[in-house]
Amino acid sequence: LSAQAPLGMQMYFASVFFFGISSITGAVNILTTILVMRAPGMTLFRMPILSWGILATNVITLTATQLIALSFIMVMFQRLLGMGFFDPAQGGNPILFQHLFWFYSHPAVYVFVLPGLGVISELLPVFARKPLFGYKWVALSSMGIALAGFLVWAHHMFTSGMEGFLRIPFMFSTLLVAIPTGVKFFSWVGTIWGGKLTFPTPMLFVLGALSVFLIGGLSGPPNGIVTTNLFLHDTYWIVGHFHATMFGGFVFPFFAGLYYWFPKVTGRMYNERLGKLHFWLMTPAFWVQSLGQMQVGLLGMRRRIVDYDPALGIDGGQLAITIAAFVIGLSVVIAIANLAWSAWRGVVAERNPWRSRSPEWQIPSPVPELNYPQSIRVVGDPYDYGLPGSSYVQVPASAPAAGE
Numbered sequence: 487l488s489a490q491a492p493l494g495m496q497m498y499f500a501s502v503f504f505f506g507i508s509s510i511t512g513a514v515n516i517l518t519t520i521l522v523m524r525a526p527g528m529t530l531f532r533m534p535i536l537s538w539g540i541l542a543t544n545v546i547t548l549t550a551t552q553l554i555a556l557s558f559i560m561v562m563f564q565r566l567l568g569m570g571f572f573d574p575a576q577g578g579n580p581i582l583f584q585h586l587f588w589f590y591s592h593p594a595v596y597v598f599v600l601p602g603l604g605v606i607s608e609l610l611p612v613f614a615r616k617p618l619f620g621y622k623w624v625a626l627s628s629m630g631i632a633l634a635g636f637l638v639w640a641h642h643m644f645t646s647g648m649e650g651f652l653r654i655p656f657m658f659s660t661l662l663v664a665i666p667t668g669v670k671f672f673s674w675v676g677t678i679w680g681g682k683l684t685f686p687t688p689m690l691f692v693l694g695a696l697s698v699f700l701i702g703g704l705s706g707p708p709n710g711i712v713t714t715n716l717f718l719h720d721t722y723w724i725v726g727h728f729h730a731t732m733f734g735g736f737v738f739p740f741f742a743g744l745y746y747w748f749p750k751v752t753g754r755m756y757n758e759r760l761g762k763l764h765f766w767l768m769t770p771a772f773w774v775q776s777l778g779q780m781q782v783g784l785l786g787m788r789r790r791i792v793d794y795d796p797a798l799g800i801d802g803g804q805l806a807i808t809i810a811a812f813v814i815g816l817s818v819v820i821a822i823a824n825l826a827w828s829a830w831r832g833v834v835a836e837r838n839p840w841r842s843r844s845p846e847w848q849i850p851s852p853v854p855e856l857n858y859p860q861s862i863r864v865v866g867d868p869y870d871y872g873l874p875g876s877s878y879v880q881v882p883a884s885a886p887a888a889g890e
């Protein structure tokens with residue numbers, strides 16, 4: 487493709503570069519908003535925990551995106567001006583491109599996952615009616631994951647032919663990521679523990695996210711450890727691992743957030759039965775899919791190819807993965823139909839159906855154009871669910887803040 491459509495490739499690199507500029511500009515906007523435009527009383531450690539996830543995400547977007555933009559400029563210069571940065575024939579080094587690519591692309595995974603993990607931490611206290619366990623640690627763990635994400639990129643390159651001794655520090659830094667991630671998981675379990683749990687669709691997707699993220703998390707260390715990585719590299723094991731981290735850290739929390747904030751955005755309630763049907767189709771199907779991918783990977787299925795040797799004996803596994811993928815697709819079609827129909831004809835929602843303390847739930851649904859008529863005032867901690875007499879926000883010219 488690179489040789490057949492040189493102009494098209496050039497345009498492609500240029501377009502990614504401009505996407506990068508828009509991401510960086512967006513990050514400047516969000517970081518500025520979080521750091522200097524908070525409501526009175528909204529200290530950093532009183533922010534909704536999702537805002538910490540967004541903060542950490544945008545630190546990555548602001549910094550790492552510049553590296554991918556830079557590397558794409560280098561590719562453009564190589565193709566246009568003959569500067570052979572990555573061309574061995576001109577004294578360049580193709581592995582340099584891998585370094586630049588992964589220095590961005592590992593942190594880019596956290597751009598997906600950190601907001602998703604933030605949604606989990608945001609919703610669990612609401613549906614457990616308990617304070618978020620270890621709020622400050624959860625907040626700082628987002629920053630910890632973001633920073634650690636910059637130290638691990640070469641774990642994608644253990645078989646690339648880079649200097650062998652470099653594998654060791656990258657193995658250790660990669661395993662380090664388990665600590666802040668473990669802090670989050672510990673907090674979620676601690677928040678669920680002893681809570682008064684209810685299980686509407688958003689909570690089901692949060693719990694589904696935990697189960698799937700656990701699969702992704704536990705299948706991670708074997709990839710980070712050099713000795714096992716050399717066997718697992720470029721197999722379907724990696725594909726299964728990555729699907730589990732992306733679904734657990736992004737797709738499941740995405741649907742949790744979609745159902746959770748749907749009544750706030752549209753003013754109408756989604757259909758609970760169809761929401762639950764979506765969940766109960768998608769979750770077991772996803773377990774089959776990701777565990778199945780890991781299984782066929784261990785049996786020798788390589789990634790990025792369409793075909794495989796029948797002697798591997800993985801026909802049954804491949805069939806199960808394919809059926810599971812179609813079930814996931816069907817469940818998403820049900821979700822789209824549910825949300826589209828409910829936005830149009832759904833039951834009119836209450837202002838705060840989940841009894842959340844967060845400010846957006848104290849104003850009418852759908853949210854008025856100017857959000858809050860006057861600035862809100864933050865008077866307490868965000869997740870003191872179940873603590874009598876506690877209050878998080880005072881929203882003027884609106885219903886009194888939920889304090890329960």
Ligand SMILES: [Cu+2]
Nearest residue numbers: 592639641642
């Ligand atoms: Cu990585």
